[in-house]
Amino acid sequence: MDTETRKARASAWFRTLRDQIFTAFEAIEAESADIPVLPGAPAAPGRFQTREWTRTDATGEPGGGGTMGIMKGRVFEKVGVNISTVHGRFPDDFAKTIPGAEDDPSFFATGISLVAHMANPNVPAVHMNTRFLVTTKSWFGGGADLNPALPRAEDTADFHAAFKATCDAHGEDHWNRFSKWCESYFFIPHRNRPRGVGGIFYDYLECPDDAAFEANFAFTRAVGETFVRIFPKIVRRRMAEPWDAEARLALLRYRGLYAEFNLVYDRGTVFGLRTGGNTDAILMSLPPEARWD
Template sequence: MQKEYIAEEFRQLQDKITRALENCDGGAQFHEDIWEREAGGGGRSRVIKNGNIIEKGGVQFSAVHGELPEKIKNKLKLEADDFFATGVSLIMHPENPHVPIIHMNVRYFELNDGTYWFGGGIDLTPIYVDKNQAKAFHLEMKKVCDKHNPEFYSKFKPWADEYFYLPFRNETRGVGGLFFDHLNDSSGMTKEQLFAFVMDVGELFAPTYCEIMRSNASKLYSEQEKDWQLHRRGRYVEFNLVLDKGTKFGLDTNGRTESILVSMPPEVRWTYQYEVKEGSKEAETLQLLKKDINWLEPISV
């Protein structure tokens, strides 16, 4: 399986996702920027804004190559000189606080010495945690995992809990999902089998999230709920700028800054010592932003 084939499949995945989101939102279309990376390769950045449901969102495709920066070589302890990386990444920031933020990415990395791996993930970040919605989301995650390897969900769900965690807040970013990295032949699966899994994760996004959008977009919300949304978006910014490895990799490899930082929400708020009232919906959500919750079982909180 050649890297060019993988890149083309990712390119087509971007097309499918953007068409589905435009149809579901019904009020806005994606604007596309085609860009080139001076050191090699390029991509397509697609951004949607001020739709009926999506306030701001981005679906990015890239296929870049060139000399591997020393910072990356040292960090990953690699000897190879050249790299190729391709993938699709996306983030959706809805206008309504009852529609969760969502992130997804699938990616492939290859070195000139033949080393390769796949990575990716999908996670849901509700402003107010709905336990039934979280359960339905995780059921879809488990289905796609079980289709390819019965051990995947039990590995990749805890990995997401650990990865999408803000240690300085003692909070998970949301209700998690899947996260995986460095998937290669050592997994006991072939390259073709791993790519099939990665593509199924990518294909899962649109129908899963469009159903969530349709189910929640018409719900009324108060000024307090909107204020809480803006503060929770602040946690999203903190994670992406302080902890996210994808953001760091993009910047370290001289990626296109506008495309990398399109994940930032359109509006955000920080308040010094923001007060959360005991017994409130906000307090209940904070109690559920924890690692190792089994969303497939009844939850007492």
């Protein structure tokens, strides 16, 4: 299988997964008629609005682009689901930090990125992304992690169990490696605490041949499919629970913590900004409202 076929297959899957997530999340919004909502919440269930964007590479040539998908609804205060397929040449200093780009800074990257900030403080925020990168090497990366302001043991256990089952089906050491990697990656040193309650994080699943590509692509697809199964289950469990001003304040303060991580430490934010991506799409992970008091 040639590299162009691999690129096309990965890009097509991320678009398919995006469409599945749109459908799943809009179905939840359609069930929001009788739940407690924020003052000023939309009267009608939320629906995704999409916007295409393109980028010009640092070389001056067209560099691909993507589609932003944003929904502001009654259950989902703000959720972004973005897909992108970009290419070009890394800046020389940045190329030195990317596997396979040290001598040849040409790159291709395609992926999906999702962040959901929920209106009800009892419903956890969530992050998920998967991606395929090509330099002189090629690899998959991604993961999903749960980010509750008010952690619930049942939600954490179900989220972890779902991804453990997926990991176990694709590699005997996947869960051990990728859950620990998630814990260490989503840690905020200046606060000396984790961002959320974990999940999985993986990177550099290299594809030197067709067998490795198929195995790592299958795992990456399974990660996305697992997310579509487990997160809506958790949302439906919590979205009708009542909350008060104290719980809302806890949520807003937690969102400040979330924003700190994404602006200071997140690799995806750095990658997008350093490669001339769409700023609005890159920063869609930021919450609609947060507090630091």
